Amino acid sequence: MSNSITTKTLDNGLTIILEEMSDLKSVAYSLMIPTGYIYDGNDKIGASILLTELTSRGAGNRDTKALSNAFDDLGVRHSEGAGQYYTTYRGSLLSENITEALALVADMVQRPKLPEAEIDNVRSLMLQDIQSMYDNPSRRVMTELGKLYYPDPFGRSSLGEVDGIKNTKLSDLKQIFDTRYSPNGAILSIAGNINAKAVLASAENLFGSWKGERIEIPAFGKWPERKMHHIGTDSSQLQIAVAYPSVKFGEDQYYVARVTAGLFSGGMFGRLFIEVREKRGLCYSVYLSHSASGLSGANVVYAGTTTERAQETLDVIFDELGRLKGTVSDEELARSKANIKSSLVMSEESSGSRAVSNSIDWWWLKRIRTLDEIQGAIESVTTNDIDKYLEDFPVGMPMIVTLGSKSLEFKGA
């Protein structure tokens, strides 16, 4: 049985979504604002990330320390971050404090102090974070894959770029804030042990007078040619990252893509795990995930292995990707479905999962999918659907990035 959900779109374009979960003591909120790092100028990549971080350095009548203490005094575990398409303000706490917590968020997104004195500190943290990414081979290879696979600005690093972060000035941040921190198209999703009516009234009060224009998402440019890239480093393992096209979030074949990803990489039974790790012991970590937004979809594969076994790993991965069509048994299909179904039901137990999932549904679909609807769609996927999907989205020539001390050869799927 699903919980009761209320939605309301205010005059300023902000949609508020509330889900009552009476068995819990917690509540979670997720505010999505329609701005992200794809909107940053080419010479200021990372400006949005810097701005979001700076909004937590004092807002309303509180300076940076007072704001941080106010969150802590309410017991809010919170995070703020600029993503690709949207910027999020999220938190979890005990439900009795939700109104006070939302008031702090309202200050951050409408009345941040944006203190000039703190910019260099935030900049330093961001630049160090980039250095740490370079120190973590698996994180680095996935970052490089994104940049190579997607047309700019859609593959940008979620950490920004060194030059962009250094170039960004307070005036740039103020301009982004004035033009892009807008309620028009924003979503505030709250789930947990709440009285929806009362929380809705508080939220309207806190966010109702927020004003701003609607921002249009830029169009996708020409997709880069897919080929192999190698980045030379001195690490113990060789990292392999692969991407090739798949369906978007919300498209007809979306659930077929999810079930298919499960066949490759669900639990411990996915074909990649079985063939690469269990039968050959080639890797500790290997997976395929279906990464989709409402605008694009891709299958992303990762494996990390010692250099001398990397070529075999790559070959086995592509053998498996190419072999699936026409070979999926009913049992195998049932396993993938069972796995997705149980994740779905378990996510219904967590206020954090519900708040985030509702906000993402609304963002791309302008409605909330019900558990029954998703379960029904998963249940109805057949092996024919999977074969059709594999035909429509073949591996072909994927984008492949390797990182380590030796380059590899791609022999086809």
Add this chain to the structure above:
Amino acid sequence: MKKVYQHTLPNGLKLIGECIPSAKSASIGYFVKTGSRDETAKEAGISHFLEHMMFKGTASRSALDIAFELGSLGAKSNAYTSEEATVYYGAVLPEYFAELQSLLSDMLRPALDSKEFDLEKKVILEEIALYEDRPHIYLFMQAFDEYFGSHPAGNNVLGSTASVSAITRDEMKNYFDRRYSPSNMVLVAAGNFNWDVFVSDAEKLCGHWQRFETSRNTDPYQGVQIKKTYTKKDINQSHVLLVAPGPSDQDDLRYPLGIYANIVGDSTGSRIYWELVDSGLAESADADCDGKDGTGCVLAYACTEPERLDQVTEILKRVLRESTDITQEELDRAKTKILTRMVLGGELSMGRMRALGHEWLIRERIHNLEEEIEKVKAISLTDIKSAQEQYPFDNWSEFRLIPE
């Protein structure tokens, strides 16, 4: 309403269950009181390797059978090994609970097939290589090894490429026969399940497991003061880890010192955070108590640019040394943070299962969230001050990792 039950089988297997009828899932886990600290030098890495082998077949199931069965149950299942414990667990929808219990119980009596053993050894060696490429994990492993010296509490969970390569199937069988007595583990369930059925199934599934004596070296450890710098090629950031003696997992001083560590070293909003992270000096910095069975330590860590490592290390030490002036406001704030985390963590059946399992392994008590909350609430500034006098956070060993 939730209800907590316990029962012990004649062979010593402890059963604990927390029934939460409103839950949409149920979790189950075997918590075994064995980990890298129970290994001999020659066995380094064997606990973790054995944890992997539990998924590789039993008398009646092959490795693939296990993988496929977990899949068919839609089980969110995994295992982990630490210095102190090895845990096998899973969460499922209530209708699959009995099947998951049956499967996990069978897995705990592994076949240790030679072919699977050789194959899985390769996976473990890959896992060691993976973590060698992660600078902060690399530093922690080296530092613990050095700090604890011959005391087993610092034994590296993964072992080394050399030690794992040399482990034989028979050595693993011996280790299993020495550590996996039903009396050295606890089976915990939490969520939407039936306690009576759980107990009677456990009797059928585990009642025949042979009990034998197990023991563990829980000697206290006074700590040492050493300073060591490691280098690594191809890294950009530098790391520092300070280690000093701290309260053990059985020591009640863990409550005041845990709160103190939160005030001084929580990853956000703490004194260290304001001095080092908010100021942009360090990318991350924190301090915390790391309690172990019979001993314990306090850890303080920071990651920064190489040219700032000296400065960051000095500030870190100064804040830890000079924080003797904790205010009531800081204490109240830390309590709110800790208590909220405890309540939120206890909301999911998986969280309750873990709390119940570890509490039993460490202190042979039933974890009671309400009691724990009261204990945290009761801590006063005086409690913190007297705990601090016993553990002054100043006899640091210092370990650094810098680019080569």
